[in-house]
Amino acid sequence: MEVFLIKALQFLMAISLLVLLHELGHFTFAKLFKVRVSRFYLFFNPKFHIMSTYDTWVRRLFRLKPEVVPTVKDEDGKEKKEYVGTEYGLGWLPLGGYCAIDGMIDETNQKLSEVAQPWEFRTKPTWQRLLIMVGGVLVNFLLALFIYSMVLFTWGETYVPLQKMSQGMEFNEQAKAIGFQDGDILVSTNEKDFKKADADMYRMLCNAEEVHVLRHGKPVTIQMPEGLSLVEMAQTIPTFVRPLLPAVIDSVIPDTPADKVGLLKGDKILAANNQQVKSFYGFTDELTRMNDVLASAKTHADSINARLLTIVYQRGENIETASTLLAEDLKLGFAPATLYEPTTFEYGFFESFPAGIKYGWNTLSSYVSDLKYLFSSDGVKQLGGFGAIGSLFPSAWDWHQFWLMTAFLSIVLAFMNILPIPALDGGHVLFLLYEMITRKKPSEDFLIKAEYIGFGALILLMVVANMNDILRYLHIM
Incomplete structure (x- = not known):
């Protein structure tokens, strides 16, 4: 349970930071071009919200100059002042966030007035609307490069060539x-x-x-x-x-099956469950096979048999045998001998930026090249939802790994959002480019239908990805 909470907290922190900055990218360009943003929310708030405040209070707190409040006429022809501030809020469903830009057809499903107003998104020049839409992707991409640069500056890059x-x-x-x-x-x-x-x-x-x-x-x-x-x-x-690593024990973890059967540093595993072991990974292959058998166990007796491990090991000139019952995590409890000392490449502050940009670009290009496998039957099975993403974080708190994962998710979020799919930023960019080329704006009816179709496709993809997580957890897939 502790491992789950640590992973979940890291995932929530990372995704909150990325979503917040992504929406801030849209928000900043919208404010720059004097487009009204009615709501700015971290997390979603169907039906109700946890906390919200209008920007008049924010402005009072930070003593910022208030926005001009236009005067409009109601149905009776009487003049009234219309509030133009932004509602900042924290939703209760931690699955993302949104920035509701007035005069824009998006997933917030806001109704557009018959008369376009000068502060609305739809009345602005095409190039301004384009920058507003790419603002979030731009922030996520630059954020990833910055994080990679700072990770290399702080920890360097350590690996065995x-x-x-x-x-x-x-x-x-x-x-x-x-x-x-x-x-x-x-x-x-x-x-x-x-x-x-x-x-x-x-x-x-x-x-x-x-x-x-x-x-x-x-x-x-x-x-x-x-x-x-x-x-x-x-x-x-x-x-x-x-890597070819010998199945030689370097250290034994106390109170584990390896400790209880008396394994010692220097012992070399020769066989596991009558399967010859030539390397450390050959031993872990047998544990993987045992895990598959354990997943299909139907009775308590089947479970016991699946967790029974018999090893043959060499100590000095002697060959010995030991049997033990493993816990359900199927870990014997030893660390293998280390053959190689890792090399650490350190970067100065200014050196870290080109190195971080190269690292981030390589990560992006590798991710994009791997997408071709998504369109195969095996590729679909590899789709993962929130559980799969959360499991990528380390089981113990590690800032180095946390920031590497956050940067990777930022790269993924930037790329996925720029795909030309309605309901994503890339879909809006596609229609804006069409408008710039043809000088014709798609009808609002078309944009609304495209938004529904794109949003439905995204929901379906999310359902499939999270269903894969459930099937993997149940050992069905």
């Missing part, structure tokens, strides 16, 4: 059929050098025409086939490639 992994990598049967061998050290593709063991490594392998490796100290070139699937490469068990 692939070329320094002297034991090389281990490969699955698909990779070996292509020509790889266990122990190969990845050097480069025909386009660029490998950097570290991460998602980019898989992307480079997937897109490469040839891969250069060191095998027993000699350079070897491997010709890569076309049509490799990034999803299959990363998700098959065992995966296409991973």
Whole structure:
């Protein structure tokens, strides 16, 4: 429960910051061009809100110059003053936020008056409306680059370069059929050098025409086939490639199954449940198989059998056997031996900005390139909702990882919002570009229908993504 709360709090903090600044981007440009913003809310407030205040009170507090209040005539022809301030509020449903801009057809479903007013969005020049619409995306993108820059400045970049992994990598049967061998050290593709063991490594392998490796100290070139699937490469068990680490125990966590059966530092695991173990990840593959069996257990006895682990390990010259019943998290409770010391690359304050921009741009391009897999049956299964996103945050509070995840979500939010889909910022941008090119404004009836269709599609996508989370939690998918 504690882990869930820590992850949930980090997710809520990150998404609140991103939504607030995104809407502030729209708000700032709207105010710059003297467009009235009737409501500015963090979180949604169907039916009621937790807290709200009008900007007259905000202005009194900060002694800002009040807006001009226009005089209008009611139905009887009598003059009356109309309030033009912004209602700032905090909704009760923490799923986003909104900035209600007067004279604009959007998801707030506000009704437009028959007579367009000078302070409304629809009366402003096209270029001003375009800047108002891209304001949120622009803020999120620049925010991500700034966060990445500050993360590199504060913590630097720490990883083990692939070329320094002297034991090389281990490969699955698909990779070996292509020509790889266990122990190969990845050097480069025909386009660029490998950097570290991460998602980019898989992307480079997937897109490469040839891969250069060191095998027993000699350079070897491997010709890569076309049509490799990034999803299959990363998700098959065992995966296409991973660091070759020995299944040697470095330390044992107290009061865990490993501690109770007497495992010690230096012990080498040779087999698990009659399956030969050649590496640390080979051992974790067996735990993954056990987890699949446990997920399908129907009785208490099935659950007990699924959690029973028998290992064969070597201590010095002796070969010994031990059996233990694992908890439902299926963790034995040891840390593997560390072969490599990570390298930390530090950046000065001014150096961090170009490095952060490069880091952010690479993150965006990688995310965009991976979207092509979304249109496959396996890709749809990888869709995740709020649960999947929240699970990406660390289980213990870690500011470094928190800010990296926040920057990544900011990049994703910027890109997804600029897609040319009605109800998203990109949909409004698409119609504005059409208006700029053709000099014709789409009818309000068309915009309203497009908004409903786009909003319905987004709701459907959200339902599918969160349903996937539920199915994964129930071990059905």
